[in-house]
Amino acid sequence: MSSTPAIKPSALQADNKKAPVSTSMPEHISLDKWADAGFEWSGEVEPNSFDRLAATLSTEHEQSKTQLDAHLYRRNNVLHLAFTLTGEVWLTCQRCLQPVAIDLSDDYDVALLENDSQVRSVNEEQDYLLLDEVVTEQSPERLLPFKKLVEDEILLKTPMAPKHDDCEMSVEQFGEIPEEEESENPFAALASLKGKL
Template structure:
């Protein structure tokens, strides 16, 4: 898919049962690039459209990317493999959410305009998948190096009192 054609009619994609695939560098997704330690790598995504027997339109989203996050415990780099798989029920703007979908956790509803920016949707899905507090399974918090134990302020006062 070319760089210019990332804006499509998502409802038409679902109606026709088409597949759209693409990839984009993390640096092109501004909000995501600002949320990671190092904005490197490539986001690979696919959108598979489907129309069910009742005429409802769905899109299955699959996104993969390896991200470098900052471990919140040791402050070091954390390689985090992101693999998002989500099924979206496409609704027209203003349409109510069908009652049976309120109880279905396997599907998320999405209001779509006639044209949808796939990159914005990909970026939203990856940002939602990021861990709230990224950390290694086993690491230690950073320690001060080259500094002896801090001197107690009371010990300093005791030394001053002895000089008087």
């Protein structure tokens, strides 16, 4: 009998699937733990789980989950939060007051800078934030507000006044519109006197 333990294939190798990191979207990412090692999260997110976004969502249409694939990584000594959103949200059209679908599908990439000197390390088109402004909670470890940053980007993607491309403005009338009474023109009396004086 051999003293070497038998190597069993892991469930990941057997199923050839990626194991989920977590079933629910994390509120924060520990920078002390993951800034250098990198962090990945994938899953479906309910649009109503974002507090500020939920206030703008249409209540007349069922919201479907959006797919989120996020990756925290370091490139050229600059920390980046990149994520891909796939899905849509339903807002209220400001013309007809009916639900309108807003597509959120896009790739997002935000550079997280330690200080202003790192601005030279990112492209001019690159969105960036200073970590000191983002990591504001006082705790023993530096926590990146992951969920809040994703929600910020979603809110920037959604229009302030959503509307269908082709719809008429909704006008509701309550009661009868009173007919205007014909009133006598005050200058008509002066016109009649013009020839007499």
